Amino acid sequence: MSKTSSSKTSSSSKTTSTSRRPFRIGRAKTGLGLFATKLIRKGSFIVRYIGRMLPNKIADELDTKYLFEVNARWTVDGSSRKNVARYVNHSCRPNAEADVKKRKILISAIKTIHPGDEITYNYGRDYFNAFIKDHGCRCAACHQKKLVMRSTRRRSRKRKSRKGRKR
Numbered sequence: 001m002s003k004t005s006s007s008k009t010s011s012s013s014k015t016t017s018t019s020r021r022p023f024r025i026g027r028a029k030t031g032l033g034l035f036a037t038k039l040i041r042k043g044s045f046i047v048r049y050i051g052r053m054l055p056n057k058i059a060d061e062l063d064t065k066y067l068f069e070v071n072a073r074w075t076v077d078g079s080s081r082k083n084v085a086r087y088v089n090h091s092c093r094p095n096a097e098a099d100v101k102k103r104k105i106l107i108s109a110i111k112t113i114h115p116g117d118e119i120t121y122n123y124g125r126d127y128f129n130a131f132i133k134d135h136g137c138r139c140a141a142c143h144q145k146k147l148v149m150r151s152t153r154r155r156s157r158k159r160k161s162r163k164g165r166k167r
């Protein structure tokens, strides 16, 4: 038999994301998230945040978390499922960033992202204060911080009790 060409047998037709994308939607700590499937180099474009362009006044009335303010006048309503960028979760120590260029929201890597890594960007202070602050941030960086704090607290507690027993 001659070697089979690069054409893949359509085995996983269920997956909606096309293979040229360097990511997939997967389960994250806080629901769904976007995960790299290929190496994404620092500085390279990942995905565009798409949706209806609305005047800020109208967007302010909407009851959705998927709003991205582009400038003082316009907001993109990214709540459509077609907008895969809406699955990118917030992180306080992100590996990507969202940049606005001519009213287009482009998400690109600010670090080298390895296959399997969750892709994240910092949603900014306004979003953080409105939606994250109250129940606490669950991003990897904050989670790590919490673990460290908990273990140092435990350690100091142990030390105290040991001292008490000696006396």
Ligand SMILES: [Zn+2]
Pocket (backbone or CB within 6 Å): 091, 092, 093, 137, 138, 139, 140, 141, 142, 143
């Ligand atoms: Zn955080």
